[in-house]
Amino acid sequence: MAGVVGVVAEYNPFHNGHLYQLQQIKQAFPDDIIIVAMSGNFLQRGEPACLDKWTRTQEALQNDADLVVELPVLACVQPADRFAFGAVSLLSALGADKLVFGAEHSSYDFMSFARKVAGVHGEFHKYDESYARSFQTAIKKELGHAVDQPNDLLGLAYAKANYRLGEPLDLFPVQRVETSYHDQSLHKGAQIASASAIRKNFSLSKKTQKKLAPYLPQVSLNDLVEGPFVSWDDFWPLLRYKVVSSNLADLGQIYGMSEGIEYRIQEQTQRLPLDINFDMWVKKVKTKRFTYTHLARLAVAILLNISEQEVQAYNSEPYIRLLGFGGDGRKQLSRVKKNCPFPIYSRVSQDDRKEQLAVDYRAGKIYQLFNGVEQDAKRAPIVF
Amino acid sequence: MAGVVGVVAEYNPFHNGHLYQLQQIKQAFPDDIIIVAMSGNFLQRGEPACLDKWTRTQEALQNDADLVVELPVLACVQPADRFAFGAVSLLSALGADKLVFGAEHSSYDFMSFARKVAGVHGEFHKYDESYARSFQTAIKKELGHAVDQPNDLLGLAYAKANYRLGEPLDLFPVQRVETSYHDQSLHKGAQIASASAIRKNFSLSKKTQKKLAPYLPQVSLNDLVEGPFVSWDDFWPLLRYKVVSSNLADLGQIYGMSEGIEYRIQEQTQRLPLDINFDMWVKKVKTKRFTYTHLARLAVAILLNISEQEVQAYNSEPYIRLLGFGGDGRKQLSRVKKNCPFPIYSRVSQDDRKEQLAVDYRAGKIYQLFNGVEQDAKRAPIVF
Numbered sequence: 001m002a003g004v005v006g007v008v009a010e011y012n013p014f015h016n017g018h019l020y021q022l023q024q025i026k027q028a029f030p031d032d033i034i035i036v037a038m039s040g041n042f043l044q045r046g047e048p049a050c051l052d053k054w055t056r057t058q059e060a061l062q063n064d065a066d067l068v069v070e071l072p073v074l075a076c077v078q079p080a081d082r083f084a085f086g087a088v089s090l091l092s093a094l095g096a097d098k099l100v101f102g103a104e105h106s107s108y109d110f111m112s113f114a115r116k117v118a119g120v121h122g123e124f125h126k127y128d129e130s131y132a133r134s135f136q137t138a139i140k141k142e143l144g145h146a147v148d149q150p151n152d153l154l155g156l157a158y159a160k161a162n163y164r165l166g167e168p169l170d171l172f173p174v175q176r177v178e179t180s181y182h183d184q185s186l187h188k189g190a191q192i193a194s195a196s197a198i199r200k201n202f203s204l205s206k207k208t209q210k211k212l213a214p215y216l217p218q219v220s221l222n223d224l225v226e227g228p229f230v231s232w233d234d235f236w237p238l239l240r241y242k243v244v245s246s247n248l249a250d251l252g253q254i255y256g257m258s259e260g261i262e263y264r265i266q267e268q269t270q271r272l273p274l275d276i277n278f279d280m281w282v283k284k285v286k287t288k289r290f291t292y293t294h295l296a297r298l299a300v301a302i303l304l305n306i307s308e309q310e311v312q313a314y315n316s317e318p319y320i321r322l323l324g325f326g327g328d329g330r331k332q333l334s335r336v337k338k339n340c341p342f343p344i345y346s347r348v349s350q351d352d353r354k355e356q357l358a359v360d361y362r363a364g365k366i367y368q369l370f371n372g373v374e375q376d377a378k379r380a381p382i383v384f
Numbered sequence: 385m386a387g388v389v390g391v392v393a394e395y396n397p398f399h400n401g402h403l404y405q406l407q408q409i410k411q412a413f414p415d416d417i418i419i420v421a422m423s424g425n426f427l428q429r430g431e432p433a434c435l436d437k438w439t440r441t442q443e444a445l446q447n448d449a450d451l452v453v454e455l456p457v458l459a460c461v462q463p464a465d466r467f468a469f470g471a472v473s474l475l476s477a478l479g480a481d482k483l484v485f486g487a488e489h490s491s492y493d494f495m496s497f498a499r500k501v502a503g504v505h506g507e508f509h510k511y512d513e514s515y516a517r518s519f520q521t522a523i524k525k526e527l528g529h530a531v532d533q534p535n536d537l538l539g540l541a542y543a544k545a546n547y548r549l550g551e552p553l554d555l556f557p558v559q560r561v562e563t564s565y566h567d568q569s570l571h572k573g574a575q576i577a578s579a580s581a582i583r584k585n586f587s588l589s590k591k592t593q594k595k596l597a598p599y600l601p602q603v604s605l606n607d608l609v610e611g612p613f614v615s616w617d618d619f620w621p622l623l624r625y626k627v628v629s630s631n632l633a634d635l636g637q638i639y640g641m642s643e644g645i646e647y648r649i650q651e652q653t654q655r656l657p658l659d660i661n662f663d664m665w666v667k668k669v670k671t672k673r674f675t676y677t678h679l680a681r682l683a684v685a686i687l688l689n690i691s692e693q694e695v696q697a698y699n700s701e702p703y704i705r706l707l708g709f710g711g712d713g714r715k716q717l718s719r720v721k722k723n724c725p726f727p728i729y730s731r732v733s734q735d736d737r738k739e740q741l742a743v744d745y746r747a748g749k750i751y752q753l754f755n756g757v758e759q760d761a762k763r764a765p766i767v768f
Contacts, residue, residue, distance in 0.1 A: 237753070238625045244749040245626070245689045247742070250634075270749055274756050305629045358631070365628040365654055369621070372658050 002031035004332060006096030006169065008071075008087040008158070010039045012049050012199070014059035014220045017102075017192045021174060022064040025100050028172075033328045035067045035094050036060050037087045040360065041367040041375065042304065044076045044083045046296025048230050050199055052371050054382065055223050057323040061384040062219055067329030068382075069094065070321040073363040074314035077255060077301045079131075079294075082315070084157035085164065090320055092168040095336040099158055099169040104149035106175035111167070114159035117142050130291045151176055191215065202229065232278035234370040239278070239303045243269040255301045255311045261290060265302075304363050319356055320344045324382030348376040386415035388716060389482045390475030390553065392455075392468075392542070394423045396433050396583070398443035398604045401486075401576045405558060406448040409484050412556075417712045419451045419478050420444050421471045424705075424744065425751040425759065426688065428460045428467045430680025432614050434583055436755050438766065439607050441707040445768035446603055451713030452766075453478065454705040457747040458698035461639060461685045463515075463678075466699070468541035469548065474704055476552040479720040483542055483553040488533035490559035495551070498543035501526050514675045535560055575599065586613065616662035616683075618754040623662070623687045627653040639685045639695045645674060649686075688747050703740055704728045708766030732760040 005025050011018055025034055040053045049056065057068045075086030091099065120142050122135030140146045147156055155173055162169050177192065184197045193215040202208060202224055213221060243266055251262040268285050282295050319342050325333065337344065345357060353361040364375030389409050395402055409418055424437045441452045459470030475483065504526050506519030524530045531540055539557055546553050561576065568581045577599040586592060586608055597605060627650055635646040652669050666679050703726050709717065721728065729741060737745040748759030
């Protein structure tokens, strides 16, 4: 019987690396359906998506994805372990039996690692290092070797989520090639570049477009050119305003605000000269306990005005939002719909906006301030 | 014995009309000291000041004002009656025995009007007209004639405040000449234009400067040119973000939010195309119950994140903030300091920023986002 492969993705933007991954899946599991759990307009690493979720969904559907669902923004603002748990439970609820993901070390037996470190935590109370670093130290102690590459760590987070859920998925790590996650340069002759290298090098000039062409499907390049290409540069003035205009008690209610970091954030922000950008702001606010990514993610929570309670409400009652599907995706939906443990939304009604989808709707409205396109109201899933 | 004249002003910007008023006071009361209670960076009619409070203070001191104090932003976001009460009590606390103000009908006996209408209120529960209009109807019934011109109404509000305070001030209405409050055009050959006409016609072109020169002291024109000239155009994107990013419960906590207008405000704002401006926004949100000015003032409260509690705290414990003084102003300060019923701040300490001056400090930080100049921390009063 044909199976169902799950993929967790951002597609920020959709490039050749993503294309090859989907093609490899089709080769390895030619009869399987591919479900992509994609972050919406704000991403777990703490930034707005460069193109909106509909554009990126369309790109995925044109390149072998059968069904694209949105990882709710309340999953995306959480740290890796919780983000991974959200993604894996959502894919499993949609009937996935495999999870394919890129890893720096595809030879790792992630499930066996996960079983060993399931009970391992970092030390929350070490004030001179970040939780992430202390967690890595604990893992190393348990496994006898480090797991410290970004995709390996995310793979381990998926594996732990899978373990917690009773291992509904078989894990298939795929070796990442040619580029590292953090590599921001384009390598001549290569066909794959990191998404951040592509974003960093993108501009509207013809020359840039020619330079980027080897690394992206043509449709993705066209989408980038059509844009609008959104970044922290756009949202930074709003974030800054939000930080200086909030009183400290309200700032303290934002999800992820801990250890009194709101005092530091507000004070530093009040003091900064007006010509700094988001990147400089993070570096100014950073401490040994709060890494760049941690603060960037916190910045998304501040920008979107997300409270601790809203995140807890999502964690206790997750849901699925359809972004698009082809014929096979639709069949898979019909198969699982009846027994799916989570509600599946295909549209956002007036009531949904005020209830379970309120935060996604709010995030969409904020994204729309620069993207200009309605993200939720009256938007139906893309039928491919 | 020499007396003390109080003036309530915005100086947005300081023009010939203001200059003549101060000169007239000097003529009428040559030995008196002039104290100006000036709105800070956000004004009671619901807009940011075009130039910051320090620049406008300097202009006033150069033109016969002896002492300039700031009307705290928490006074400025309140409706006319409460705004007037804040201004009159502050001037009286500083020893003023006269209040000079412009009026469309300087022949009115404002104090006698005030005594007659002291107990008169509008009907809050008439859902098809604004409170302001219903109040005017009630006044007309009581007095036998309308009081419906903007400066006359403000004069009546001062008189009512004075009545409530036991009439510490003698009122001197001065006939407004040559221009009406709402007149937005410049009249050739005239020397006075309304502040809004000046703001509306201002631009950085040499031609504009020449056109405006007859209506302003040279120093004011220079200040406008030096700028930065701030307006709702600057703050509008932040206001819009604030409205769409807030949840309704928080929006409902903003000072002045009543009758569920927050629902209408958020819904209309979510729906509007991206290319509208502040003015179009107000017109879209307006109802029969909420006038343009009412909504503009509410917009300032939203932008500055001012809560009902913060306003109540100010009303029960007012304070005075010094912006600048000359020799006579300093002498007046020494005279009243000891027995002044309100605390007088000359600087904003670290603690003040978190305590009584927190909202002024916040408003300053928000204004600074476009003005670029620190408004409070380490700023001492201007000594002229």
